[in-house]
Amino acid sequence: LQAARAGRQVALWARDADRAAAIAAAGENARYLPGAALPPGLLVTADLGAALAGAEAAILAVPAQHLRAMLPRLLPHLADPAPPLVLAAKGVERGTLLLPLEVVAAVLPGAAAAVLSGPNFAHEVAAGLPAAAVLAAADPALRERLAALLATPEFRLYGSDDPMGAQVGGAAKNVIAIAAGAVIGAGLGENARAALVTRGVAELSRLAMALGGRAETAAGLSGLGDLLLTASGPASRNTSLGIALGRGEALAAVLAGRVGVTEGVATAPALVARAAAAGVELPICEAVAALLDGRLTVAAAMARLLSRPRRDE
Numbered sequence: 354l355q356a357a358r359a360g361r362q363v364a365l366w367a368r369d370a371d372r373a374a375a376i377a378a379a380g381e382n383a384r385y386l387p388g389a390a391l392p393p394g395l396l397v398t399a400d401l402g403a404a405l406a407g408a409e410a411a412i413l414a415v416p417a418q419h420l421r422a423m424l425p426r427l428l429p430h431l432a433d434p435a436p437p438l439v440l441a442a443k444g445v446e447r448g449t450l451l452l453p454l455e456v457v458a459a460v461l462p463g464a465a466a467a468v469l470s471g472p473n474f475a476h477e478v479a480a481g482l483p484a485a486a487v488l489a490a491a492d493p494a495l496r497e498r499l500a501a502l503l504a505t506p507e508f509r510l511y512g513s514d515d516p517m518g519a520q521v522g523g524a525a526k527n528v529i530a531i532a533a534g535a536v537i538g539a540g541l542g543e544n545a546r547a548a549l550v551t552r553g554v555a556e557l558s559r560l561a562m563a564l565g566g567r568a569e570t571a572a573g574l575s576g577l578g579d580l581l582l583t584a585s586g587p588a589s590r591n592t593s594l595g596i597a598l599g600r601g602e603a604l605a606a607v608l609a610g611r612v613g614v615t616e617g618v619a620t621a622p623a624l625v626a627r628a629a630a631a632g633v634e635l636p637i638c639e640a641v642a643a644l645l646d647g648r649l650t651v652a653a654a655m656a657r658l659l660s661r662p663r664r665d666e
């Protein structure tokens with residue numbers, strides 16, 4: 354919707370032909386983004402070749418755990434030179450512990466790709482409300498080219514040459530938001546939430562730097578900015594999951610009642626493992642991973658965090 358607002362001719366690809374037809378007929382994606390009217394002229398198709406024909410860029414807005422499976426499907430339909438890929442996924446791949454750009458590099462070596470990240474609830478962007486985001490890629494020409502395709506005054510795009518920092522921020526904020534939700538659900542108060550969010554930024558900053566990113570990226574839109582949004586309340590799937598867990602609901606029951614992905618669930622253990630491999634300790638993310646797999650209760654997780662040795666901030 355944002356690309357269409359920016360004046361681009363847009364094709365929306367859906368895996369299932371019946372679903373594509375239903376979306377086209379309804380003029381909205383009632384399952385994933387109800388209430389957001391698709392602009393006239395937007396092509397909805399299950400034919401990936403048709404969707405990619407003449408494309409200047411391809412935005413991949415699939416959950417992080419499904420990005421790898423999507424990439425080989427694109428390959429037969431990519432022109433030469435191939436359009437750059439814009440990665441919206443915020444997470445770490447389970448098993449490989451790879452971040453989205455690393456998954457692309459592994460499956461489609463040499464493909465031009467950028468990370469799109471920041472505090473951006475899809476329903477607000479779809480409604481045309483003001484927002485800012487980061488386009489992160491090492492290549493300045495690629496950043497500029499993609500920003501020219503996607504930016505409008507309401508959707509303010511900043512470039513970043515720190516894709517690692519942007520990816521770590523996008524992945525970690527989901528996990529920390531689960532923690533923030535859990536303290537709210539458990540009635541532990543706003544002070545505790547603010548402490549977790551702030552120390553969460555310290556965690557994502559440490560990991561980003563260990564992986565070659567920069568500390569200032571952690572303080573920007575794709576780090577602190579997205580965490581502020583995500584941890585602000587139940588509009589976030591990650592925070593609302595945390596709230597439910599904090600209230601004592603079972604993870605499986607909460608997930609069973611949901612349509613869209615809650616990225617922090619799969620990402621928490623993968624992020625912690627990636628950090629451990631880099632020699633970085635992430636106490637809050639570790640507590641979330643333990644909470645999700647039933648090793649800790651919210652109370653025990655909080656007690657563990659509070660009993661850590663005192664040190665300077």
Ligand SMILES: NC(=O)c1ccc[n+]([C@@H]2O[C@H](COP(=O)([O-])OP(=O)(O)OC[C@H]3O[C@@H](n4cnc5c(N)ncnc54)[C@H](O)[C@@H]3O)[C@@H](O)[C@H]2O)c1
Binds near residue numbers: 415416417422474613
């Ligand atoms: N929703 C948001 O506000 C928002 C904003 C910024 C970034 N993101 C990130 O973008 C990614 C996707 O989020 P979302 O909210 O669109 O998720 P979602 O679960 O609501 O929708 C995912 C979409 O991907 C499709 N999909 C699922 N599995 C697939 C597969 N195996 N192959 C192809 N398509 C598949 C689904 O049909 C659906 O259209 C996540 O990493 C999320 O963190 C989401």
Ligand SMILES: O=P(O)(O)OC[C@H](O)CO
Binds near residue numbers: 472474530589615
């Ligand atoms: O609803 P969430 O928690 O997946 O967050 C969505 C976006 O990542 C916010 O920027």
